[in-house]
Amino acid sequence: MEWGxxxxxxxxxxxxxxxxxASVLNEDVxxxxxxxTISLTKLDxxxxxxxxxxxxLLFDADESGEK
Incomplete structure (x- = not known):
């Protein structure tokens, strides 16, 4: 499957x-x-x-994840 x-x-x-x-999923995602940190352009x-x-959205509870 392609991403889209x-x-x-x-x-x-x-x-x-x-x-x-990916190791805990039982479906294609x-x-x-x-x-x-993601840029505003990339986020858009x-x-x-x-x-x-x-x-x-799954982010770590650290400074990078908070951004």
Whole structure:
């Protein structure tokens, strides 16, 4: 499946977070990484791209995650 074919999207901070989340899922989900703090431009692009899908945000409870 291509990224655009998933109904659900999970956004995490890094690739290790992506691997951990993927290891506990039992369905196909698009898991995206912000690679740290996300820029306002990138955030706007994601909003436009993912407007019609269910989006779940999973961030760490640290300074980067709070941003």
């Amino acid at each position: 074919e998933f109904d659900k999207v999970i956004i995490v901070e890094g690739s290790s977070d992506r691997k951990k989340v 698009d898991i995206r990484c912000t690679n740290g 692009e994601l909003v436009d791209e993912l407007m019609e899908r269910d989006v779940y």
